[in-house]
Amino acid sequence: MARPGAGVLGRAARLLQGPRGARPVSTVRAGVTVPVDPATAFRVFTDEIDAWYVRGRHSWVDPERAVGIRFQHGYLRELWSDGGHVDTGRILTWDPPHRLVWADLINPTGRMEIEVAFTEVDGGTEVTLEHRGLDTLPPDVAGRIRRGYSWNIVLGWFARRWA
Template identity: 80%
Template sequence: MSSVRASVVVPVGAEAAFRMFTAEIDAWYVRGPHSWVDPERAVGIRFVDGYLRELWSDGGHVDTGRVLTWEPPRRLVWADLLNDGSMEIEVAFTPVAEGTEVTLEHRGLDTLPPAVERRIRKGYSWNIALGWFASACRTSCAPPAC
């Protein structure tokens, strides 16, 4: 299965990193026309009821991912529902001296049209998203709480 990886080290423990990535995703996920399924209605994003869900202003939503593995504070895997569940995204949280290394692997790129695969393979979007996450970790979480 074709994949791409991106990683970042955040200055918080694995438990805090996992919590911030999942329970607080709506606080760090940047809103914009390219980061939503329906930018006109999107107002938030959450992991809820076993899904990664984009919430809409009219009370509706779209499930963009289905959680396959939930192992706090070590690992999270979800199926990408926007592409018929043929891709998976795994996020691993590994303690390191500086805090936690967060590694994201997007698998199943070979199921996409070639132009889309090439764009994702560059890692551009995942590096941006992990940058948003790292910035939130640096600014909103200070020891000893983290």
């Protein structure tokens, strides 16, 4: 005899839970191709991030004070109107024009890394971003990242630099 309520949710529950025994997805990837060489793509991504990164409440730690974003002194920093800043990432690898890796400092419960690779392809550079360690986050936060809430959008902002 089936236990009471067994199968009530059926397929919907399986979609939410994933396959039995499956581990949560720990990595998401996004990519874009830009019509410049890897050195230029790396320089624009890093040195000119404040020019292409779209400002807004969606992307700042402190939207009331935020005035810019910059890779500076080994960190990715949100710059504030009062001259202060918050470090949102710590640079782990700085290898121009090939790759950049930083540790996320925003989600203290998670141990995450973001890697951006710049690979020469016909007609330009493929820029690939990999966000690792999502399985260390609370499920709701990890879910938003897994659904691509930001990285495809962010790389789209970057690519618009050449539109």
